[in-house]
Amino acid sequence: MINLSKNIKHLRNLKKLTQEVLAEELKVTRSRISSYEENRSSPTIEFLIDFSKYFKIPIDIIVKNDLTKATDVSFIEVGNKRVLFPISVDSDNENLIEVVPSKASAGYLLGYDDPEYIEQLEKIKLPFLPTGKHRAFPIKGDSMLPMKDGSYVVAEFVEDIKNAKSGQSYIVITKDDGMTYKRVYNQVEEKQTFLLKPDNAAYQPYEISVSEVLELWQFTCSINTQEYEEHELKISSIIQMFNGLGVELEALKKAMH
Structure with a gap:
């Protein structure tokens, strides 16, 4: 002790x-x-x-x-890692989640390591979340269908970004591009990079250097702010089906060579 x-x-x-x-x-x-x-x-x-x-x-x-x-009591260094503390708690000692506002999401790049900026963010409570430091981020665009523009992704802070799990979805905060939500493929050992791949096949995957990544947050759950139309659900289902089919065809092509 x-x-x-x-x-x-x-x-x-x-x-x-x-x-x-x-x-x-x-x-x-x-x-x-x-x-x-x-x-x-x-x-x-x-x-x-x-x-x-x-x-x-x-x-x-x-x-x-x-x-x-x-x-500082808001940001604490453990070893050579920057770890976010404290996890905000309410009067019942239950975790609170900071919400990055959609209209001011660009400001997160400037304020992500500023205790005063984080302190003034609105907070919500989601009792079903696992333990860990969570934050809610706004989603823009349609690169990660069926996630709609205006939705929020609640994600858990990753202390060591080199431990990112390939094929999982992450909020990625980078020096040049700011905040983005993509499926991440870990290429750290081979190339010191991450491959960021949108789920929407209309967008191309791209690589970023590990040194460019300021923060990494792993998807925990999402909050939709708009109701889906019936035709939208059908479209997203078809897109997902074709994406999966493309992977299978690619594997079949390699097997035949």
Whole structure:
């Protein structure tokens, strides 16, 4: 529990709080704070819940990680990785999701690593999501049918982009192109690149260098903001069928050579 004692002290110092002030905020004695910070005793579950709510950081992150390298309570470096902390929680200690607004999505490229920008984003709660840091991103265009323009993709932050899973869909934040939603194929070991492939065959796949990627978020679920028309569903189904058929024909062609 050494990390825990150091984290309690470090997070208190980041907030510029004395032991007395923190004790008053959490309704405990100053000696208890001192005892936890010096690792003379282990915090109670009740204390950890209150501490977690006060700092808006989930308990498992406080317990499992060494947060002493943090210089800010919103963005924390763990090793050489930039990890987004805290996961916002509500009064019931349930995760909240930041929503990147559609009209101002271009501003995300400038504000993605600015705690003040992230802090002012609207937040929603989706209780069925798995654990992890999630964010909702607006979708523009029709390159990822049947996802409609104006929909939102809720995605989970990927700490190490080199671990991206080929064939999975990701929100990709790049230096030059900003925000895009594509199916990613991992070519890091061979070429230090990702292949970004739209599901809509009308658009061509393209490669980007790993060094261009600022953030990677893996698809968790989507939120449609418009109802589908019957003919749209048929069109998207046909497109998907032809896409799949193209893959099969390509494989058959190779097998015959």
